[in-house]
Amino acid sequence: MTATKQIPAYKKIAGDLTRQIQSGKLRQGDAVPSERDLAAQFGVSLMTARHALQEMTTDGLLSRRPNVGTFVAPPRIHFNKLTSFTEEMLARGLTPQSRILTAVLTTREDEACSRLALPAGTELVCIERLRLSGKDPFSIESCYLPAKRFGGILKQHLGRKSLFSTLAALYGVALSYADEEIDATSADARTSRLLAVRPGSPILRMRQVLHGPAEPIIYCAALYRSDRHSLLIRRFR
Amino acid sequence: MTATKQIPAYKKIAGDLTRQIQSGKLRQGDAVPSERDLAAQFGVSLMTARHALQEMTTDGLLSRRPNVGTFVAPPRIHFNKLTSFTEEMLARGLTPQSRILTAVLTTREDEACSRLALPAGTELVCIERLRLSGKDPFSIESCYLPAKRFGGILKQHLGRKSLFSTLAALYGVALSYADEEIDATSADARTSRLLAVRPGSPILRMRQVLHGPAEPIIYCAALYRSDRHSLLIRRFR
DNA sequence: AAGTGGTCTAGACCACGGC
DNA sequence: CCGTGGTCTAGACCACTTC
Numbered sequence: 406m407t408a409t410k411q412i413p414a415y416k417k418i419a420g421d422l423t424r425q426i427q428s429g430k431l432r433q434g435d436a437v438p439s440e441r442d443l444a445a446q447f448g449v450s451l452m453t454a455r456h457a458l459q460e461m462t463t464d465g466l467l468s469r470r471p472n473v474g475t476f477v478a479p480p481r482i483h484f485n486k487l488t489s490f491t492e493e494m495l496a497r498g499l500t501p502q503s504r505i506l507t508a509v510l511t512t513r514e515d516e517a518c519s520r521l522a523l524p525a526g527t528e529l530v531c532i533e534r535l536r537l538s539g540k541d542p543f544s545i546e547s548c549y550l551p552a553k554r555f556g557g558i559l560k561q562h563l564g565r566k567s568l569f570s571t572l573a574a575l576y577g578v579a580l581s582y583a584d585e586e587i588d589a590t591s592a593d594a595r596t597s598r599l600l601a602v603r604p605g606s607p608i609l610r611m612r613q614v615l616h617g618p619a620e621p622i623i624y625c626a627a628l629y630r631s632d633r634h635s636l637l638i639r640r641f642r
Numbered sequence: 643m644t645a646t647k648q649i650p651a652y653k654k655i656a657g658d659l660t661r662q663i664q665s666g667k668l669r670q671g672d673a674v675p676s677e678r679d680l681a682a683q684f685g686v687s688l689m690t691a692r693h694a695l696q697e698m699t700t701d702g703l704l705s706r707r708p709n710v711g712t713f714v715a716p717p718r719i720h721f722n723k724l725t726s727f728t729e730e731m732l733a734r735g736l737t738p739q740s741r742i743l744t745a746v747l748t749t750r751e752d753e754a755c756s757r758l759a760l761p762a763g764t765e766l767v768c769i770e771r772l773r774l775s776g777k778d779p780f781s782i783e784s785c786y787l788p789a790k791r792f793g794g795i796l797k798q799h800l801g802r803k804s805l806f807s808t809l810a811a812l813y814g815v816a817l818s819y820a821d822e823e824i825d826a827t828s829a830d831a832r833t834s835r836l837l838a839v840r841p842g843s844p845i846l847r848m849r850q851v852l853h854g855p856a857e858p859i860i861y862c863a864a865l866y867r868s869d870r871h872s873l874l875i876r877r878f879r
Numbered sequence: 880a881a882g883t884g885g886t887c888t889a890g891a892c893c894a895c896g897g898c
Numbered sequence: 899c900c901g902t903g904g905t906c907t908a909g910a911c912c913a914c915t916t917c
Binding site: 452463519524585586587588589590591605606607608609610629631 | 700
């Protein structure tokens with residue numbers, strides 16, 4: 406009996422190694438224990454230890470060299486930083502504004518559930534905000550979070566504070582990366598009204614899944630006025 | 643005895659499913675056989691069948707829904723690395739096609755000049771290509787390079803070979819990073835005709851400046867059919 | 880109740896790198 | 899030769915969804 410305690414054994418192992426890397430105990434290039442060593446240390450089978458190393462490898466934390474060992478991967482150079490709207494506006498010297506359009510609990514957002522790796526019908530917090538630069542609207546942002554964990558967030562002053570900072574302060578959540586999907590669409594009636602553009606105008610759509618160290622935390626879908634904003638990215642070979 | 647024959651069993655299974663997807667036998671949203679079915683079909687153990695599905699999932703080909711099944715993921719071409727169109731298509735097992743629309747010298751592209759940090763009126767090579775996936779057009783790409791240095795490139799077989807590889811082979815150019823600007827626009831008459839969409843359809847526009855180690859080398863403006871393709875990016879905190 | 884993916888065991892053999 | 903990662907077996911239990 407291993408007393409599963411909700412958290413799978415392989416996640417515990419991965420978490421343990423991840424903490425050692427983050428604390429600096431393990432550094433870039435250092436060898437981590439072999440599958441067999443980990444299996445012995447944690448009292449699990451080889452496949453389970455392997456699972457942990459494999460997951461961390463696909464996450465880019467480790468690098469495996471066949472017949473040699475497993476090593477802490479070099480930290481990637483990340484030009485594309487994950488910043489919140491509030492942070493971004495402040496960095497540009499603009500005054501961030503947002504107007505709450507919706508702030509409810511819902512069980513009907515199946516797409517958001519699936520992006521968050523939750524079963525369809527899971528209760529989510531939905532916060533929809535109109536983003537303004539001065540008095541000009543430029544985006545509509547809909548964020549979805551699991552209600553079970555973050556239900557209390559609806560009681561906060563969302564109009565003023567960054568959602569990121571609220572999450573960090575209240576729930577100790579640290580966001581580590583985001584996967585974004587960007588495409589173009591055109592403004593429907595509601596969008597055109599809120600963003601003050603003609604119906605059918607081109608709209609830049611960005612759908613993000615923001616991940617914590619272990620799990621997806623927020624699904625966020627945003628529609629941007631394309632005449633006001635574009636996305637800047639630097640990529641490396 | 644399973645007669646390993648060099649290729650691991652899980653790769654055979656993954657290859658088999660991948661071919662079924664590429665041939666259209668399995669389509670987006672279709673369920674693929676369950677782990678147990680695959681194990682039985684291929685005469686392997688559950689873990690091995692699972693390995694195949696897992697690998698295809700992390701590669702983005704499949705999507706797994708716990709307690710429900712495994713499904714063919716929506717096909718999306720992503721551009722999160724600095725790779726050429728040709729490289730990208732090949733990596734997906736698709737046949738890259740492109741049709742040259744324009745290949746000329748010009749002195750009238752002031753925007754391109756300024757992006758390349760050249761005086762307005764500098765002579766540039768302009769190569770405009772229609773990109774196709776199979777027979778379906780999905781983007782129009784216009785590349786600009788300084789004529790002084792790269793004028794000879796017009797004599798190459800641009801329809802077949804990667805521009806990247808030609809630059810590397812003929813001029814010893816290595817590209818190191820790209821700055822991109824992404825926004826949304828709508829299809830004008832020519833664009834809609836070339837991309838086979840209705841005029842006014844949303845179009846994803848990407849303008850890149852590709853830099854060598856020292857200088858900007860290429861300015862590239864591309865228009866993508868937004869219904870077929872979206873941009874995938876991972877950002878880090 | 881049947882089926883699914885998620886986790887896990889306790890072993891096994893192989894090819895390869897480093898000593 | 900020994901240790902490593904890579905592959906694989908033949909089972910198992912669980913939580914969950916769907917019918």
